[in-house]
Amino acid sequence: MQYPDAFTIDERYDRVHASDRRSRFGVYLAKQAFLDLDDELTTDPALFAAVGLETAMPPVMTPAYVNTHRRILEVCSRRDDDGRVAIEVDLASSLPSPAARLLGWEWRSWHTDQASGRYFAPEDNDRPAAYSRVTLRIPLDRRRLPEPRYHRDGTPSVAVAKEAVQLAVLQLNGTLGEPLAALAPRRAA
Template sequence: MTAWHPELLVYVNDRYDQENASDRISRYGAYLRQRTDQFRDAWSDTPAPIEDPGEFAVNAWRVATAPVMVPGYAQTRPDLHAVTLHRDEDDHGLYADIHVPLRHMHIGGDAKRFPYSWQDWDAERDHRDDDFPVLLMPRSTKKPSILATAVVRVSGREWPHLVTPTAHDGPRLLDEARETVTTVAHHINTDAGPIVAKLLA
């Protein structure tokens, strides 16, 4: 069980990945093997890895997270709706978006109390993640609802230690993708974790 806390947004679970792998090596590796085309240089006449570390990171992160892998190799904290990685369309700079559902207490507070009849996100609580429950749409569509989500965006343009890929398939692809996902998760927690914690405080 992951010991989630206010500044921990994503967690790379290597133990779960290996213990639940059909090949006893890596669930993530199996998903990568099915998507090796995403790691090949589309401009090369012969099979070659993509050259840009940012593009490699985006693809490795996409495969490692929901909805591709459920549960993901990089697991998102239950109360967050998504943690996604992107490249800017203009300068190709890397950035991450953290989609944070805001409950009424976060957007109303003492200065703006919403009527009790207005529906909020439904918390799906269990004994494991009571502090960070999964937040779902209300079941009823008959009552008014206010369902707010904030997107916390952090730049990854200056993130160090991103892997320059040297493989587009095989064990080396798995090793480089794992290293990349672990590095990205660290930077997201470091850069965005305090912001999300402040937002939800």
């Protein structure tokens, strides 16, 4: 079965619209701090990829270098007490059937944007609303990511950062595709 991609990279837009004629993403990367907990440039491949991924999406980059599936509401990185990095993804989800039956038709749920199909919460308060999220946390496998590389001025190598983001996206898509497919509305046979 083919699963949907949670994340897609728009390399063409990045190159065509770059103010430095090379990479929009690279310009944004130069403004980010790739610092570890000790305020030194990170040597952790997972943290390097996570900072790159967060840089590549709104609200930092708009239009994004990395676009998200229409059900993805938020994306952020998390570090545990042992320094392991994971990407946390919030997905718009249907209410569980018992809750939906209990609340009935007068309760509203997620709306979708006509143009993009993206999910958003009801904006007005004329009726009660109930909408649920599923939060998934996916550890990044640092063994499958490149070692961070920086220029003398401390800015990250754009080529290495792009590779790190691409490999992180592959890891995330491999994990998130099935849950995204499970959340898709069922079509009648």
